[in-house]
Amino acid sequence: MTANVSASEKLDANAISQSQPEKKFKPKNGADLLIQALHDQDVEIVFGYPGGAVLHLYDAMYKNPIRHILTRHEQGAIHAAEGYARVLNKPGVVIATSGPGATNLVTGITDAMIDSIPLVIFTGQVATSVIGSDAFQEADVIGITTPITKHNYQVQDVNDIPRIVKEAFHIANSGRKGPVLIDFPKNISADVFDEALAEASREKEIYLPGYQPNSKPNYLQIQKAIQAISESKKPLVLAGAGVLFADAREELTAFVEKYKIPVVNTLLGLGSIHGNHELNYGMAGMHGAVVANDAIQNADLLINIGARFDDRLTGDTKLFAPNATIIHIDIDPAEIGKNIPTDVPIVADAKEALIAILKKDFQAPDTNAWIDYLNEKQTNYPYWYVEDEREILPQQAIQLIHSITNGDAIVTTDVGQHQMWVAQYYRQNHGHRWVTSGGLGTMGFGFPAAIGAQFAKPDKKVIAICGDAGFQMTAQELALLKEFHLPVKIVILNNFALGMVRQWQQTFYEGRYSQSLMPVQPDFVKLADAYGIKGYQIDTLDEASAIFEEALNSDEPVLIDCRVKQVENVYPMVPPGKALHEMIGVKKF
Amino acid sequence: MKRQFNIESITVGHTEQLNISKMTFVVNVEDEVKLEQLIKQLSKQIDVLKVNDITEKSIVLRELALIKVVSPGNIRLEMNAIVEPFRPQIIDTSKNVVTYQVVGHPDKIDAFIELIRPYGIKELTRTGITASVRETQPSDSAPQLSILK
Ligand SMILES: Cc1ncc(C[n+]2csc(CCOP(=O)(O)OP(=O)(O)O)c2C)c(N)n1
Numbered sequence: 232m233t234a235n236v237s238a239s240e241k242l243d244a245n246a247i248s249q250s251q252p253e254k255k256f257k258p259k260n261g262a263d264l265l266i267q268a269l270h271d272q273d274v275e276i277v278f279g280y281p282g283g284a285v286l287h288l289y290d291a292m293y294k295n296p297i298r299h300i301l302t303r304h305e306q307g308a309i310h311a312a313e314g315y316a317r318v319l320n321k322p323g324v325v326i327a328t329s330g331p332g333a334t335n336l337v338t339g340i341t342d343a344m345i346d347s348i349p350l351v352i353f354t355g356q357v358a359t360s361v362i363g364s365d366a367f368q369e370a371d372v373i374g375i376t377t378p379i380t381k382h383n384y385q386v387q388d389v390n391d392i393p394r395i396v397k398e399a400f401h402i403a404n405s406g407r408k409g410p411v412l413i414d415f416p417k418n419i420s421a422d423v424f425d426e427a428l429a430e431a432s433r434e435k436e437i438y439l440p441g442y443q444p445n446s447k448p449n450y451l452q453i454q455k456a457i458q459a460i461s462e463s464k465k466p467l468v469l470a471g472a473g474v475l476f477a478d479a480r481e482e483l484t485a486f487v488e489k490y491k492i493p494v495v496n497t498l499l500g501l502g503s504i505h506g507n508h509e510l511n512y513g514m515a516g517m518h519g520a521v522v523a524n525d526a527i528q529n530a531d532l533l534i535n536i537g538a539r540f541d542d543r544l545t546g547d548t549k550l551f552a553p554n555a556t557i558i559h560i561d562i563d564p565a566e567i568g569k570n571i572p573t574d575v576p577i578v579a580d581a582k583e584a585l586i587a588i589l590k591k592d593f594q595a596p597d598t599n600a601w602i603d604y605l606n607e608k609q610t611n612y613p614y615w616y617v618e619d620e621r622e623i624l625p626q627q628a629i630q631l632i633h634s635i636t637n638g639d640a641i642v643t644t645d646v647g648q649h650q651m652w653v654a655q656y657y658r659q660n661h662g663h664r665w666v667t668s669g670g671l672g673t674m675g676f677g678f679p680a681a682i683g684a685q686f687a688k689p690d691k692k693v694i695a696i697c698g699d700a701g702f703q704m705t706a707q708e709l710a711l712l713k714e715f716h717l718p719v720k721i722v723i724l725n726n727f728a729l730g731m732v733r734q735w736q737q738t739f740y741e742g743r744y745s746q747s748l749m750p751v752q753p754d755f756v757k758l759a760d761a762y763g764i765k766g767y768q769i770d771t772l773d774e775a776s777a778i779f780e781e782a783l784n785s786d787e788p789v790l791i792d793c794r795v796k797q798v799e800n801v802y803p804m805v806p807p808g809k810a811l812h813e814m815i816g817v818k819k820f
Numbered sequence: 821m822k823r824q825f826n827i828e829s830i831t832v833g834h835t836e837q838l839n840i841s842k843m844t845f846v847v848n849v850e851d852e853v854k855l856e857q858l859i860k861q862l863s864k865q866i867d868v869l870k871v872n873d874i875t876e877k878s879i880v881l882r883e884l885a886l887i888k889v890v891s892p893g894n895i896r897l898e899m900n901a902i903v904e905p906f907r908p909q910i911i912d913t914s915k916n917v918v919t920y921q922v923v924g925h926p927d928k929i930d931a932f933i934e935l936i937r938p939y940g941i942k943e944l945t946r947t948g949i950t951a952s953v954r955e956t957q958p959s960d961s962a963p964q965l966s967i968l969k
């Protein structure tokens with residue numbers, strides 16, 4: 232499909248799409264109905280990319296404007312929507328065309344599914360009359376996305392659109408959140424709807440008898456939890472992203488303060504309590520703090536709130552928390568008992584469960600000895616590195632970024648070594664300011680996610696900390712920073728390597744660096760320049776603080792290519808297949 | 821299947837209620853934990869209204885099989901006599917081939933197939949199992965899974 236748009240027409244288009252919706256706009260076809268349904272859901276922004284199968288839809292939003300961000304790749308659109316959703320804790324919206332547009336979303340949909348990020352995704356589809364005929368740009372999107380969405384729909388009747396959109400937002404943003412996809416055949420977007428039927432479907436109450444997420448905790452289980460807590464000597468809270476999804480940060484903090492219970496976080500749960508809270512012992516898991524993992528292995532009671540016992544957290548599940556009674560609070564019943572046998576299952580929203588526990592006054596456990604023990608561990612086993620005379624260590628760069636921003640910035644990361652170092656060293660003061668790809672470990676996530684986060688919070692400082700390799704997977708979205716005046720700060724911790732792969736090859740494959748070095752990288756400063764963005768390169772620690780200070784405090788978008796030591800490893804580490812107490816690299820060599 | 825469950829058979833059909841279908845699965849599971857996961861993962865599907873584990877229930881269980889067997893005229897009477905206890909129906913015949921329809925518990929169908937196999941099975945078609953829970957259940961039915969109810 233080719234479309235020649237002249238410059239003057241383009242200007243016109245901008246003028247119109249920025250104007251107010253025309254008062255007299257009257258929806259006629261399926262596409263109009265869909266845009267109207269988005270307005271009904273108070274959707275403020277949509278990330279997308281057009282194509283043949285969604286032409287009616289794009290025409291409808293031209294007539295009835297909704298803020299649409301044209302990314303440079305569909306993957307950029309969906310990761311931006313994920314970043315937006317993480318920061319605002321409400322659904323991000325994505326539109327892509329049929330076939331390649333839809334398949335370009337697959338990574339992002341899977342990422343959102345495994346990390347429970349609410350998204351509503353619209354894909355174009357070929358006309359119903361040719362579905363199944365291998366038509367131009369046809370892909371079986373329902374088939375492809377069934378295992379990677381919370382739910383999906385293919386619209387069969389134009390009058391159903393209002394109901395389906397309403398349900399999709401409800402499903403995406405309730406219970407255990409997740410991505411919902413609506414596949415939209417082209418002919419249906421052109422169909423003229425029946426006003427009475429469409430209005431009825433718009434007014435209809437949501438009725439989903441097969442979807443009744445339970446948010447209220449069971450009274451008996453709460454009683455059991457309370458008893459277990461008051462009888463424990465070494466209780467520990469494991470706080471996951473469920474705390475953040477439930478907006479239960481205050482309740483969690485109140486609960487652990489009231490009963491003096493130490494807390495550790497999962498990777499995605501960082502920010503569920505203040506990073507420097509005295510009861511917070513940091514991140515647990517494969518690259519977690521020694522004290523956090525030690526706490527799990529020695530606890531006599533583990534209270535998991537909104538975490539799913541992922542294998543990167545648990546290490547060897549047979550040896551996980553061997554002495555602990557397990558309380559597991561999760562909104563998704565299928566998570567309970569899936570990986571770790573549970574003694575007290577509480578299927579509930581984290582906030583409601585915490586409120587129910589807080590309402591009761593009960594005997595507080597005496598945790599003083601336990602806390603003393605943990606404090607000593609923490610002092611003896613901090614995160615560590617060995618300074619280098621010539622080169623910057625990535626950890627030092629992150630410490631600088633942390634001190635310049637006081638732990639207040641919205642930080643997104645890509646995937647790899649740098650991600651783990653940011654998780655270790657960037658202690659978050661707030662909730663909903665930590666955006667990373669946990670379950671899927673999606674390279675290419677960090678930068679577009681920062682774009683979405685910046686759209687969500689235009690006045691907040693957003694920093695994307697990326698690896699040199701992962702950044703290049705979605706670097707084309709640099710165009711958006713200039714176009715939309717987004718002051719995102721990109722920090723590339725450049726080790727000229729697939730650092731995490733290189734580390735594993737060094738540790739487990741006797742240093743055979745098979746395809747993990749990238750000796751030739753682009754000149755990132757020039758790349759930034761090509762997109763009209765100011766770039767900096769940092770080579771030494773001496774210049775680092777001044778440049779970070781200037782660049783991070785700028786009101787403009789910036790890209791910082793920070794050259795860091797290549798042969799630096801993330802420690803400590805639970806080797807694959809080992810248990811949490813079998814960490815290596817716990818002390819300075 | 822995504823979660824590594826081994827499905828032996830699935831049957832599906834409409835129920836007495838409009839727009840509601842019932843599926844019967846036969847699944848091999850290793851242990852209770854796997855079983856609990858299976859039920860929860862199925863229940864989690866938004867289109868799924870209810871999941872019942874009827875393994876330990878008193879149920880009526882049926883399968884239907886169509887079996888085409890080589891059966892020349894000279895031994896056809898003999899064959900019919902041998903299979904008679906299974907009460908199959910002959911639903912199609914030609915000069916050398918007869919098609920039996922057998923309905924019942926899958927064990928019965930297995931036995932029927934073994935019995936008829938020596939004559940030469942040309943084609944075997946089985947529907948998979950469908951089942952219905954009996955109205956009256958023995959009082960000491962299976963223990964409930966921990967958090968399902
Ligand atoms: C899309 C994708 N492909 C491959 C991987 C496997 N992988 C994990 S980390 C990593 C290296 C990332 O390198 P870089 O972005 O430079 O970050 P670093 O580890 O060097 O900090 C790779 C290849 C992945 N996580 N995602």
Ligand SMILES: [Mg+2]
Pocket residue numbers: 698699700724725726727728729730
């Ligand atoms: Mg790298």
